[in-house]
Amino acid sequence: MSELDEFLSESVRIVDGSLDKLIPSAETAPMRLHEAIRWSLFAGGKRFRPALVFAVGRTFDAPMEKLVRTAAAVEMIHTYSLIHDDLPSMDNDDLRRGRLTCHKKFDEATAILAGDVLETLAFQAVAEDASLSPDMRVILIAELAKAAGTPAGMVAGQQLDLEAEGKDAPIAEIEKIHRLKTGALIAACGRAGAIIGEGYTVEAHAISEYAANLGLLFQVTDDILDVTQTTEDLGKTAQKDIAANKATYPSVFGIEETKALARRLCDETILKLEPIDRPKKLLVDIAVHILERCS
Amino acid sequence: MSELDEFLSESVRIVDGSLDKLIPSAETAPMRLHEAIRWSLFAGGKRFRPALVFAVGRTFDAPMEKLVRTAAAVEMIHTYSLIHDDLPSMDNDDLRRGRLTCHKKFDEATAILAGDVLETLAFQAVAEDASLSPDMRVILIAELAKAAGTPAGMVAGQQLDLEAEGKDAPIAEIEKIHRLKTGALIAACGRAGAIIGEGYTVEAHAISEYAANLGLLFQVTDDILDVTQTTEDLGKTAQKDIAANKATYPSVFGIEETKALARRLCDETILKLEPIDRPKKLLVDIAVHILERCS
Numbered sequence: 242m243s244e245l246d247e248f249l250s251e252s253v254r255i256v257d258g259s260l261d262k263l264i265p266s267a268e269t270a271p272m273r274l275h276e277a278i279r280w281s282l283f284a285g286g287k288r289f290r291p292a293l294v295f296a297v298g299r300t301f302d303a304p305m306e307k308l309v310r311t312a313a314a315v316e317m318i319h320t321y322s323l324i325h326d327d328l329p330s331m332d333n334d335d336l337r338r339g340r341l342t343c344h345k346k347f348d349e350a351t352a353i354l355a356g357d358v359l360e361t362l363a364f365q366a367v368a369e370d371a372s373l374s375p376d377m378r379v380i381l382i383a384e385l386a387k388a389a390g391t392p393a394g395m396v397a398g399q400q401l402d403l404e405a406e407g408k409d410a411p412i413a414e415i416e417k418i419h420r421l422k423t424g425a426l427i428a429a430c431g432r433a434g435a436i437i438g439e440g441y442t443v444e445a446h447a448i449s450e451y452a453a454n455l456g457l458l459f460q461v462t463d464d465i466l467d468v469t470q471t472t473e474d475l476g477k478t479a480q481k482d483i484a485a486n487k488a489t490y491p492s493v494f495g496i497e498e499t500k501a502l503a504r505r506l507c508d509e510t511i512l513k514l515e516p517i518d519r520p521k522k523l524l525v526d527i528a529v530h531i532l533e534r535c536s
Numbered sequence: 537m538s539e540l541d542e543f544l545s546e547s548v549r550i551v552d553g554s555l556d557k558l559i560p561s562a563e564t565a566p567m568r569l570h571e572a573i574r575w576s577l578f579a580g581g582k583r584f585r586p587a588l589v590f591a592v593g594r595t596f597d598a599p600m601e602k603l604v605r606t607a608a609a610v611e612m613i614h615t616y617s618l619i620h621d622d623l624p625s626m627d628n629d630d631l632r633r634g635r636l637t638c639h640k641k642f643d644e645a646t647a648i649l650a651g652d653v654l655e656t657l658a659f660q661a662v663a664e665d666a667s668l669s670p671d672m673r674v675i676l677i678a679e680l681a682k683a684a685g686t687p688a689g690m691v692a693g694q695q696l697d698l699e700a701e702g703k704d705a706p707i708a709e710i711e712k713i714h715r716l717k718t719g720a721l722i723a724a725c726g727r728a729g730a731i732i733g734e735g736y737t738v739e740a741h742a743i744s745e746y747a748a749n750l751g752l753l754f755q756v757t758d759d760i761l762d763v764t765q766t767t768e769d770l771g772k773t774a775q776k777d778i779a780a781n782k783a784t785y786p787s788v789f790g791i792e793e794t795k796a797l798a799r800r801l802c803d804e805t806i807l808k809l810e811p812i813d814r815p816k817k818l819l820v821d822i823a824v825h826i827l828e829r830c831s
Contacts, residue, residue: 265687271695274686325652330644349625350698353648357620358691360652364659365681368674375670379663382677386660391569392560396653400566403645 301438339476398422424456596733634771693717719751
C-alpha cells in the first residue's frame with residue numbers, strides 16, 4: 242500500500258467514525274429520516290473532500306482532532322447536494338455510489354428532508370466543535386456557507402448547470418459551472434485545513450488556488466470518466482451528460498484533448514503550491530491521484 | 537395604531553431591510569435562483585418569528601442592531617421550509633402568502649435549490665454578524681441548527697407530519713409534531729433574543745418555556761384558521777389538513793373545544809413569564825395577539 246493509499250483509507254475510517262457520531266442513529270425517531278440520511282451518507286463514498294481537509298491540515302500542522310468535524314461537515318454538505326441533485330426534478334437518477342438513490346430507496350419527500358437536514362447538521366457540527374475557538378468556528382462556517390451557497394458557491398453552480406442543459410454552452414461557461422458546482426466546496430476544504438492549521442493568513446492565496454484548481458481537475462476527470470466508464474464501474478449512471486445533452490469538456494474538445502487538458506491542469510495545480518514552504522508531498526500526490534483516475 | 541401594531545410593523549420594516557441586503561439581488565447571476573428566493577421571501581409574510589426575536593431581545597435590553605441578522609436568519613430558515621413543504625412530493629400546494637408557490641411560479645428544481653440556499657444564507661448571516669462576539673454567534677448557530685434540524689427540530693417534525701398523514705394520530709403525537717415542526721424554531725427565536733441580550737443564563741428556562749408554548753399556541757390557532765377561513769383570507773389553500781386527512785386539534789376536539797384549548801394555552805404561555813423580572817407587556821401582548829387571530 243502506498244503512503245497515499247494508507248492516508249486515504251485512514252481518512253475514510255476517521256471521517257466515517259465522526260459522521261456516525263454526529264448523525265442520529267437509525268433507531269432514533271423519526272427513524273425513516275435517519276435511515277435515509279445514513280443510506281446516502283454511508284454508501285462507500287471515497288471521502289475525497291474530507292481527505293483534502295486532512296491533507297492540507299497536516300501540511301499546516303493541525304492536529305487531527307481539530308480537523309475531523311469540519312471534514313465530516315464538508316462530507317455532509319456534499320452528500321446533501323448529491324441527494325438533491327439526484328431528485329426527479331433535477332438529474333433524475335436511480336443510482337449513486339453503486340446503490341439506489343435516496344428518493345428511489347425511500348421516497349421523494351424523505352429524500353428532500355434528508356438533504357435539508359444534512360445541511361443543518363453540517364453547520365451544527367462546526368458550531369459545536371469544542372476543539373476549535375469560537376473565532377475559528379465562525380470563520381469556517383462562513384467559508385463553508387459561501388462555498389455551498391450563492392452567488393459564488395455550489396448551489397449557484399447547480400442552478401447554472403440546470404439552465405445550461407440542452408444549450409451549447411461556451412467552454413468559459415462550462416468552466417464557470419464546474420468552478421462553482423464542484424470547485425468552490427473543494428477549494429473551501431483546502432482553505433479550511435489551512436485555517437485550522439492557522440496557516441491561512443500567511444499562505445492563504447496559494448492553498449486556495451491549489452484547492453480551486455484541484456476542484457476543477459476533479460470535475461474534468463469526472464467528465465472523462467462519465468464518457469469512458471460503465472455504470473457498474475462508476476456506481477452511478479454513465480453517459481448521463483450526453484443523455485442530458487450537457488456541454489462538457491469531452492463534448493467540446495474530445496476525449497484525448499480533454500485528457501491533455503487534465504494533465505496540464507494537474508501540473509498547474511502542483512505549481513500553485515510553490516509559495517508554500519512546508520512538506521508538500523501529500524498534496525502533490527493527491528493531485529496526481531485525481532489525474533490518474535482517468536488515465 | 538396600538539403599541540403592539542406599531543412594534544410589529546416596525547419589525548417587518550427592519551427585518552425586510554436586512555433580508556434585502558443579505559440576499560443577492562435579482563440581477564446577480566444566477567438570476568432565476570435569486571428571483572425565486574426573493575419571490576418567496578418578499579411575499580408579505582407577517583414576520584412573526586423575527587418580531588419574537590426583537591420582542592424578547594428588547595425585554596432583555598439587547599440593542600436592535602445585534603438582533604437583526606439573527607431575526608433575518610430565522611425568517612430565511614422559515615421561508616426555506618415553506619418552499620420545500622409546498623413541493624409536489626410534500627404538501628403539493630399552489631398558493632402561499634397569497635401568491636403562487638415557488639415551484640409553481642418557477643419550477644421544481646429551482647424551488648428546491650432556492651430552499652437549499654436560503655438555509656445556507658441563514659447560517660452565513662449569523663456567522664458573519666460582526667455586531668456579535670464569535671462566542672455568541674456559535675451559540676446562536678447551534679441553537680438555530682438544533683431547532684431547524686433533527687431529532688428535536690423542524691425537519692424531524694415535518695417528517696413525522698408526513699408519516700402521520702391518513703393515520704389516526706393520537707393527540708400526544710399531534711402535539712409532538714407541532715412542537716417539533718413549528719414550536720422548535722419559535723422557541724429558538726425566544727432563546728435567541730435572550731442570548732443576544734445576555735439574559736439567557738439567568739432567565740433561560742422561563743423564556744424558553746414561554747416561546748415553546750407560544751409556538752404551540754401559534755400552531756393550534758393555525759389549525760383553527762385552516763378550518764374556519766377561506767383560501768383568500770389565508771393566502772394559502774384552506775382546509776388543507778382535512779384534504780390530506782391529517783389529524784389536527786380541530787379534527788380530534790372540534791372547533792369550540794380547540795378554541796378553549798387555545799385560550800388555556802395562551803394563559804399558560806403568559807404564566808411562563810412569571811420568573812422574569814423585566815417589563816413584559818410586549819411579550820404578553822404577542823401571546824394575546826396570536827390567540828386573537830382565531831377569535
